Amino acid sequence: MICSLEVSQAGWGLFIGRFHPLLVHLPIGMLMVAFILEILSKNRRLAVLGAAVLPVLIFGALSAIAACVAGWLLSASGGYDEKALDLHMWMGIGVAVISVLLCVLRKYSLLKKAWLPVSALMIVLLSAAGHYGGSLTHGDDYLTAAMPIGKKKVAATAFAGKPEDMKVYEHLVQPILEQKCYGCHNEQKLKGGLRLDGMKHIEAGGENGPVVKDSLPEMSELYKRLVLSEDDDKRMPPKGKPQLNPQQLEIIYWWIAEGASATATVKELHKSPRIQLVLESLQPSHGGESNPFIPEEETSPPSAQAVQALEAIGVKVMPVAAQSGYVMINAINATQFGDKEAELLLPLKSQIAWLKLSNTQISDTALKAIAQLPRLTRLQLENTRVSDGGMQTLAGSKTLMYLNLVGTKVTAKGVQALQKNKTLRELYLYKSAVTPAEALALQKSMPHARIDTGGYHLPVLATDTMVYRKIKS
Known part of the structure; x- marks a missing residue:
């Protein structure tokens, strides 16, 4: 009876915790609006806006508290980098505390000169908390990864050498994982205890053990979960997230089937007619x-x-x-x-x-x-x-x-x-x-x-021919 109660509570906690991404956007908007209204109300022509500051601020403070509670429940599910999680959590709590303090100061007209500096501090904390929250969800390079300059990205289609000289993992597999999997399996967010942002992490596996079985794609969790039904809870990427296209699935399957090497090139691996078509399409x-x-x-x-x-x-x-x-x-x-x-x-x-x-x-x-x-x-x-x-x-x-x-x-x-x-x-x-x-x-x-018209005939060299003789015992 006690065990079933604990499972039920844990289930409800995770259910409520998953509302965190929804709730967290309310205080961001409300508190920033309150700050802007306060600044605008300093102008005599817009002084009437000052009456809206306290109601907006109260709503923002309450939603900040709700977001903190939901975030704490969500963090209990694990799978996040503890350092980044702690920073995000304490900054979020700081935003909630300061917003409540501002409500009190505004309600009772206390420390009027301190209101704007304290509000500015809250906005700074709010921005920082949002940044670390985004890093936990999408990875620490989410903002910079899409920059057209500064960061050199690996891409199969941008390989400068001959196609057969491409390294299968580095130029074909890694870009797929980076695009579709790093968001949930990175240094900051370890869903299932699994990191996919590096070959050593792939080999280490996750909470349930290795994700790649030697030359057996159908037995490897890394591939199996990619082809599950979209309604299956274990499908990766989850329903609603960008999915792998048929080409990318073929590449992952081929790579695992050929041993999941970190260094092998295209020319070193056996190529089926299906993967030949995929490789042609990438060039x-x-x-x-x-x-x-x-x-x-x-x-x-x-x-x-x-x-x-x-x-x-x-x-x-x-x-x-x-x-x-x-x-x-x-x-x-x-x-x-x-x-x-x-x-x-x-x-x-x-x-x-x-x-x-x-x-x-x-x-x-x-x-x-x-x-x-x-x-x-x-x-x-x-x-x-x-x-x-x-x-x-x-x-x-x-x-x-x-x-x-x-x-x-x-x-x-x-x-x-x-x-x-x-x-x-x-x-x-x-x-x-x-x-x-x-x-x-x-x-x-x-x-x-x-x-x-085909029918080519190549000369046979003496060194090309081997004769086997059966030795009588």
């Missing part, structure tokens, strides 16, 4: 020039409903570049994607730039929908049932620059229809119905495009 520029496969025109973000319709059947939808409204569509996990499903692409026709339908069930019928994508630049149709008739349909695409027809039944006649497309730069015909001789003739008639 929107090459050699200082814009990526020619990303349309220059701006576009609005894709419809969430249209994206969900594709993801529901296993199709991956991701931005082609950071802060871009254009998307790449990849059906690598949706091999049953066919002509009927191609209609789901049309609600995103203004955003689709890259489309990969390799090894799916589409035929020429699906190309009628694909031809309606006005910004499509890359199209991969390897090992599908498309034929010459579909090439007639694609010939009208005015933005298509890359077309992969490897393993299809397209013949030279079908490719000839693509001559109308003057934007086409790369055409892949390996294992298609186009013969080498026909490919040479097509290359002459399509000088603007590089036609690749």
Whole structure:
């Protein structure tokens, strides 16, 4: 009976404590208004404002006391840096005490000359308390982190070297944690006893132990909580806070699956087709020039409903570049994607730039929908049932620059229809119905495009070959 009572009280205390962020803004506004009204009332024309000072001051003092009580109850939940918490708490108490004192002085007209200096002291304490409160909630660098000058921030897209030389943790993972997780897991605020602002803290874990299990993302709390339902209390970031996008989730998953190294570079880790797409999207520029496969025109973000319709059947939808409204569509996990499903692409026709339908069930019928994508630049149709008739349909695409027809039944006649497309730069015909001789003739008639027929043969060096002989015992 006693135990259940303690749990109930603790629950109510935390419930009331969570009103602190709401209550704390009332005294900030009221006390500052009272201070301003008092200054304005010194002017003879505005002397009438002096009558409003005491009511506003009383309301501010009462709300300051309520904020202090709620803040004390909230602090009992733990997870905050004690030094910063103590400073915030005592400054808040100081504001409440001074505001009550000012009410008494104002009510009984005592020490009139001291009223403004004491009010100024209260405003200073109020500002300082607010600053430390913000640091507890968002981190001590919350104000300076967004400054465009002075602080050098790590960003994956700003890496100056080759993409494969990026350090996975430093250039890919850390910026995600800094943007989405540091607010609750930093030196000042240790939610769950966990800090994420450094590799040594990630390895140390939190109150419930390690948050990263070696090469097991599904068993690692750092990843598991990111993909919980939004209504789950354990989901991180909590509902209402900025969430990780699909690219960021893929990066965290890949990093943990490959050992969660603090120093490994991109080229040192195994890369699945999914993470390859993510890494490509993080590099929107090459050699200082814009990526020619990303349309220059701006576009609005894709419809969430249209994206969900594709993801529901296993199709991956991701931005082609950071802060871009254009998307790449990849059906690598949706091999049953066919002509009927191609209609789901049309609600995103203004955003689709890259489309990969390799090894799916589409035929020429699906190309009628694909031809309606006005910004499509890359199209991969390897090992599908498309034929010459579909090439007639694609010939009208005015933005298509890359077309992969490897393993299809397209013949030279079908490719000839693509001559109308003057934007086409790369055409892949390996294992298609186009013969080498026909490919040479097509290359002459399509000088603007590089036609690749594959089938490369590399010389074998003696040192490349190892012979194993079975020794009879």
